[in-house]
Structures are given as structure tokens and as C-alpha cells.
Amino acid sequence: MTFAYVDEVVAEVAELAQLFVDGGFRLFLVGGIVRDLWLDQPVDADSDIDLTTDARPGDTKAIVADWADAVWTQGERFGTIGCKRGGRAFEITTHRAEAYSSDSRKPTVEFGDDIETDLSRRDFTVNAMAMELPAAALVDPFNGASDLAAKLLRTPLSPTVSFTDDPLRMLRAARFANRYGLVPDAPLLAAATELRGRLAIVSAERVRDELQKLLRADDVRVGVDFLAKTGVVGEVLPGVTADGLDAGAAVGPPWWLRLAGALAPLGLGQQELATQLRSLRCSSDTSRMIRRTIDGAHAITPAEPTDEDIRRWVLAVAPWEAETLRLAAALGTDISPFADRHTALAAAEDLRDDSVPLTGHEIADLLGIKPGPGIGAAVDRLREHRLTHGPLDATTARGLLAD
Numbered sequence: 001m002t003f004a005y006v007d008e009v010v011a012e013v014a015e016l017a018q019l020f021v022d023g024g025f026r027l028f029l030v031g032g033i034v035r036d037l038w039l040d041q042p043v044d045a046d047s048d049i050d051l052t053t054d055a056r057p058g059d060t061k062a063i064v065a066d067w068a069d070a071v072w073t074q075g076e077r078f079g080t081i082g083c084k085r086g087g088r089a090f091e092i093t094t095h096r097a098e099a100y101s102s103d104s105r106k107p108t109v110e111f112g113d114d115i116e117t118d119l120s121r122r123d124f125t126v127n128a129m130a131m132e133l134p135a136a137a138l139v140d141p142f143n144g145a146s147d148l149a150a151k152l153l154r155t156p157l158s159p160t161v162s163f164t165d166d167p168l169r170m171l172r173a174a175r176f177a178n179r180y181g182l183v184p185d186a187p188l189l190a191a192a193t194e195l196r197g198r199l200a201i202v203s204a205e206r207v208r209d210e211l212q213k214l215l216r217a218d219d220v221r222v223g224v225d226f227l228a229k230t231g232v233v234g235e236v237l238p239g240v241t242a243d244g245l246d247a248g249a250a251v252g253p254p255w256w257l258r259l260a261g262a263l264a265p266l267g268l269g270q271q272e273l274a275t276q277l278r279s280l281r282c283s284s285d286t287s288r289m290i291r292r293t294i295d296g297a298h299a300i301t302p303a304e305p306t307d308e309d310i311r312r313w314v315l316a317v318a319p320w321e322a323e324t325l326r327l328a329a330a331l332g333t334d335i336s337p338f339a340d341r342h343t344a345l346a347a348a349e350d351l352r353d354d355s356v357p358l359t360g361h362e363i364a365d366l367l368g369i370k371p372g373p374g375i376g377a378a379v380d381r382l383r384e385h386r387l388t389h390g391p392l393d394a395t396t397a398r399g400l401l402a403d
Helices: 006-022 032-038 057-064 115-120 144-150 159-165 168-180 186-201 204-215 221-230 232-236 242-251 255-266 270-279 284-299 307-317 321-330 336-348 360-367 373-389 394-402
Strands: 027-030 049-053 070-072 080-085 088-094 130-133 137-139
Touching: 006 027, 006 032, 006 049, 006 057, 006 088, 006 130, 027 032, 027 115, 032 049, 032 130, 032 144, 057 080, 057 088, 115 130, 115 137, 159 168, 159 186, 168 186, 168 204, 168 221, 168 232, 186 221, 186 232, 204 255, 221 232, 221 242, 242 255, 242 321, 255 284, 255 321, 270 284, 284 307, 284 321, 307 321, 307 336, 307 373, 321 336, 360 373, 360 394, 373 394
Parallel strands: 049 088
Antiparallel strands: 027 049, 027 130, 070 080, 080 088, 130 137
């Protein structure tokens, strides 16, 4: 790699780095930005720049006070001072030497003076690199650059220590292996398999967020293979098997459709599925999309459907007809007869339109009734005719109600 974009980033932080040096402190680019620079990936204009320093939070606040356009201190007790200069946000965190209790993934933060100790507490070697500023000297005590070149996923410390400290890292391992095409080493796989039960202490929201990040990728096969091999999938999606993960991978994006693919083979009832989705803290909109597509996929069979079948199916799954067809195919259903009939009928009529050609007032006048349940019953009758026989005009609708 050429570090093609390092000079641009160093120039952007040079003045800030010099302020720290002048104050007797050290300042480092750290984490994902160093990894991406090593991979010759540019830094997005709206991305934060993460830095670490031996300066304590109070010292950092004093250094950036006159330099930054804005400063925020919500993370100060964890050692992080945020600031913005010229539209770019910076997060500057004091070196940490964290300690974890066995029943929580939230560390007891202890500030440190040593960059190597700080890097040792990070999740993976590829994220445990730093660049000291302003010289941009690479600090890589755990050989993250070599691991990137070798496509290897390892932890700086023992993976048993790493996953015991923060079980969410097991899900992050799946995501990073998938994103960068990394192969987890044997100790990491063994530790994830042994410690997967510790994911029980991680909040459902954090689990959901990590799953979303993984399932949003264009291709998720590497990540779901990790989840299956280690058994981690059973901790975050109870009952889901390798076959379900394969279905989720095959159906493609968006992320919620992949989740539907993983859950669909379980054959859960409505209440059971709702419970599963609530446990993942899925929003009501996401849950509705998943439920509708799963039900709609199960309704598709290789048998030749009638036009009425198509119309009722569309009203049940709209506007996710295409996604539902993809899900059914990923589950192994021969969707050709159904998809062909759907395409032909959609060209002839608006399948999502279940309105009737008469207003409530027109129906009341025609039947000589007052507004009330009778109007609703008449509308239901007309809609049933539309679903069974297709679009109807006002004349036909009046004739049906007059019978």
C-alpha cells in the first residue's frame, strides 16, 4: 500500500497536532482511519477524525478551546473531547487502560500514558494501529498492517480476554471479516465458539445495530459463515440455522429482507415472530415489512395461481411485491408461474388499487339507507367483486348493489 491519502489528512490535523506537541503532549491518529489510510481509502469529507493523546481531558479542552469552532464534552468522563473546525469533527480521547467486570461490557475507564496499552484494548489488530502526528509515524505493535496484507483477523490480546471484556466484538468480528475479506484465525474462532453465551449481557439495541451493519453489505456470505461456524447466530437469532442464514444471504439487500430470509424457515406464528422481532428492538415499520414478506413468501407455491390469488396477494404484501418474490425464491420455491402471472396481470390493471367506483353518499342514495354499517357492507361487497373478477366501473357497481 502507498498511503496515498496520508498527506491530506496530516495537513488537515497539522496545526492541531502542533498545539499538543507545544503543550508537551503526543497526539495520534487512531483506529479505523489508520486502517483505511493503509488500504488507500480516502477519508470522506463528512467523516469524523479519531485521535488519541496522553493529555488528560482537561488539558485537551484547554488546547482546543481557541482553535476549534465548537467544542462538546458529553464524553469527557470517558476521556473524549469532541470539537469541530472548518466543518470537520474531531474526537480526541485520552489513552485508556480499561478494565471490565464479568457482568458488563461497559469498562471502568482508567486513563493511561502509553499508546501501546491503549491499542492493546482495541477489538482487532487491523484497528489497533496509530500514526503519531505531525510526522505520521506508524505505530503498529500488534502487526495490524501485516494482518491486513495477509487478510487475517486477530485480536491484539488473547481473543478469550477480548471477547470476555466485550462480547459484542464477536458480532463485530463477523462484520469486519465480511467487510474486508479477512479470515479469522483459529484462536479467534475457538474463543467466539466458547464465549458466545456472553452475548446475553449485550443490549438488544447494540446487537440489532451490529446485525444491521453486517446485513447491509452487498455480499454477506463471509459474515454469516462466521456466525454459523461459531454458533453465535443462535445467541442473537434463537432457532436460526445455517440454512436460514444462507437464505438471508441469498435474498440480497435491504438488510431487513435478509433478516426475513433468516427467520422465514423457522415457520413461526404471528405472535412468535412478533416476539422475536421485539427482542431485536426492531421498529414497528421494520417488523411489519418482515412479517408481510414472510407471510407473502409462504403464500407463493409452484402451482398456477388464479388472478384472484394474485390480487389478494398484492394487497397483502404491497408495496414489497418484488422483495417478497425474491424471498420466496431464496427459500427454494419455484416462483416462475406466480411471477409470470403477476407480471401479466400488473400490466393490465392496478393491482394495488382496491378502491370502489362509488362514494359513500352515492351508495346511500342508491340503497336508500343512512350512513352507517350498511355502507361499509356495500363497500366490502364491491371490493370482494373487484378482487374476484377484476376492475369494475360505476355502472357495474350500481348493478351489483341493486340486485
